[in-house]
Amino acid sequence: MNRFFVDPTAIHENSVDIPDETASQIRKVLRLKEGTRVQFLDNHGWLYESVIHYTDPKNITAEIIKKRSAEGEPACAVSLYIGLTQREKFEWILQKCTEAGVSKIIPMITERSLLRKTTDITGKKERWEKILKEASEQCGRGSIPKLSDPLSFHEAVKAGSLADKALFCWEDEKQKTLREILEPLHSTTSNISLMVGPEGGFSTEEAALAQEAGWSTVTLGKRIYRMETAAIASVILTLYELER
Amino acid sequence: MNRFFVDPTAIHENSVDIPDETASQIRKVLRLKEGTRVQFLDNHGWLYESVIHYTDPKNITAEIIKKRSAEGEPACAVSLYIGLTQREKFEWILQKCTEAGVSKIIPMITERSLLRKTTDITGKKERWEKILKEASEQCGRGSIPKLSDPLSFHEAVKAGSLADKALFCWEDEKQKTLREILEPLHSTTSNISLMVGPEGGFSTEEAALAQEAGWSTVTLGKRIYRMETAAIASVILTLYELER
Structure with a gap:
């Protein structure tokens, strides 16, 4: 599962504004396909299970499926x-x-x-x-x-x-x-x-x-x-x- | 403290036959001086506290001061x-x-x-x-x-x-x-x-x-x-x- 930190302001109720750098990583480096599940993190402990969509070959949006706490943070x-x-x-x-x-x-x-x-x-x-x-x-x-x-x-x-x-x-x-x-x-x-x-x-x-x-x-x-x-x-x- | 593994056959009662490769490391790489303390290990759990001596600039011998168990071995x-x-x-x-x-x-x-x-x-x-x-x-x-x-x-x-x-x-x-x-x-x-x-x-x-x-x-x-x-x-x- 690919995970990406984004600025909390990029996260809306049902969607994530994918920053250019991350979008280019998704498209050109990872070559993730339409409908792939990914996770966005707001660096404040929240994780957003999401699905990526291509509005056109150069434009990606992310639909949030579920918000939950990120699990990997230490107790101390x-x-x-x-x-x-x-x-x-x-x-x-x-x-x-x-x-x-x-x-x-x-x-x-x-x-x-x-x-x-x-x-x-x-x-x-x-x-x-x-x-x-x-x-x-x-x-x-x-x-x-x-x-x-x-x-x-x-x-x-x-x-x-x-x-x-x-x-x-x-x-x-x-x-x-x-x-x-x-x-x-x-x-x-x-x-x-x-x-x-x-x-x-x-x-x-x-x-x-x-x-x-x-x-x-x-x-x-x-x-x-x-x-x-x-x-x-x-x-x-x-x-x-x-x-x- | 420098430590060197040697073959158990190189270890005698009061001295260690230093293998050529180790001797060259002591002399040329580490440049240890006459009288420096080093440790030899026999790969069977014994450690030999030793002192190095130069019989001439190209010849090194090692005198054993004390034999004891090596401490770093795990319990399991x-x-x-x-x-x-x-x-x-x-x-x-x-x-x-x-x-x-x-x-x-x-x-x-x-x-x-x-x-x-x-x-x-x-x-x-x-x-x-x-x-x-x-x-x-x-x-x-x-x-x-x-x-x-x-x-x-x-x-x-x-x-x-x-x-x-x-x-x-x-x-x-x-x-x-x-x-x-x-x-x-x-x-x-x-x-x-x-x-x-x-x-x-x-x-x-x-x-x-x-x-x-x-x-x-x-x-x-x-x-x-x-x-x-x-x-x-x-x-x-x-x-x-x-x-x-």
């Missing part, structure tokens, strides 16, 4: 604070963490980040938001994860500490597990911050600063994950615990 | 039966599932697999085994996951059904969760089979055949994962449950 909003890294790896993190159910991604610059300046990512935001949108459509999310502008480590520590629970994934934490922290929380928690470091990990000073600000250090298990694996594992496991 | 052997797919994606699955703790990977050809013939992968096995070895060294595994020759779907269904529990990850299964199946098992299960389909999913006939052979269909959650995400998520979540 997970914000992932993640070290900025090389483009390919970062884009992979965006795509996979969207599938895993992340609600917000906040790139940050830490002591050992490979990318050191926020200007390094100028011009990439549009491309990255497209990745988030397409991954959300593909996996059946009801809304597209938000992408924040990059923060410094200090800003990130402060911002993330405001969540119901803030978890600092750290390879030097050998005892405290995600399960231990999350199991008691599951029915009462509406938002969680996760922080995952860059390739070289966090420094001891960074871990101390985060702990002072209220973050709980946590281990993701006894195997040492690469940063991108840690990112997806932390989101998958957090929502696995909280969506019980 | 997970075999992943996975649809063959394009090279880049398949190699990603090999690397990430090794980090996640898989013990064996069995490529298979299903009705909707992108690759249709086992001859398509001739010559790739050596490259793939190298990926498994390097990922194991990086993440601290005590042994390298095994890579099987590709099987047909029918062969895979039969082979995998012999495990203590065989789980068929299926997007059309909406009820039965991994937790429901795995929670009662955790202390008594020594091996699990996981089956993950190709990009187009499994056919209804394939799901029926697997169920007849004793596989339990299972959902990985309400979001629809791409095949590579399903592969890593299934291994991460299975070991999360079984390594309680």
Whole structure:
């Protein structure tokens, strides 16, 4: 089933105004035929089961059959604070963490980040938001994860500490597990911050600063994950615990 | 800390015969200095804390300081039966599932697999085994996951059904969760089979055949994962449950 996010203003009682870009995707890329069922999403949690019609070979309309809640939204909003890294790896993190159910991604610059300046990512935001949108459509999310502008480590520590629970994934934490922290929380928690470091990990000073600000250090298990694996594992496991 | 798998015959009471390829990696790629601590692994679960010495600029020996069990091995052997797919994606699955703790990977050809013939992968096995070895060294595994020759779907269904529990990850299964199946098992299960389909999913006939052979269909959650995400998520979540 093909899914497309559209602006809420494009949705009327019985029909959807298909934006040009989406129409061209339906017609030229996917080559969907008259009468094909598709789903439109308003990025506010609603899904519109629809059927497409061709008024002429170049003009498509969409008739709404049924409105319902989108099913793919997580029970808890997970914000992932993640070290900025090389483009390919970062884009992979965006795509996979969207599938895993992340609600917000906040790139940050830490002591050992490979990318050191926020200007390094100028011009990439549009491309990255497209990745988030397409991954959300593909996996059946009801809304597209938000992408924040990059923060410094200090800003990130402060911002993330405001969540119901803030978890600092750290390879030097050998005892405290995600399960231990999350199991008691599951029915009462509406938002969680996760922080995952860059390739070289966090420094001891960074871990101390985060702990002072209220973050709980946590281990993701006894195997040492690469940063991108840690990112997806932390989101998958957090929502696995909280969506019980 | 750098880790290297070596053949068990290379390990003596107080020293390790460093194979030429590893020696050249230590000398030329990593440029490790006299006295650097490294770890050797025998692929049978033992780890040897060692120190490297240069007898001359081109000759390296390794002195064993301590022998201990490798910590990164999972408590339960997970075999992943996975649809063959394009090279880049398949190699990603090999690397990430090794980090996640898989013990064996069995490529298979299903009705909707992108690759249709086992001859398509001739010559790739050596490259793939190298990926498994390097990922194991990086993440601290005590042994390298095994890579099987590709099987047909029918062969895979039969082979995998012999495990203590065989789980068929299926997007059309909406009820039965991994937790429901795995929670009662955790202390008594020594091996699990996981089956993950190709990009187009499994056919209804394939799901029926697997169920007849004793596989339990299972959902990985309400979001629809791409095949590579399903592969890593299934291994991460299975070991999360079984390594309680």
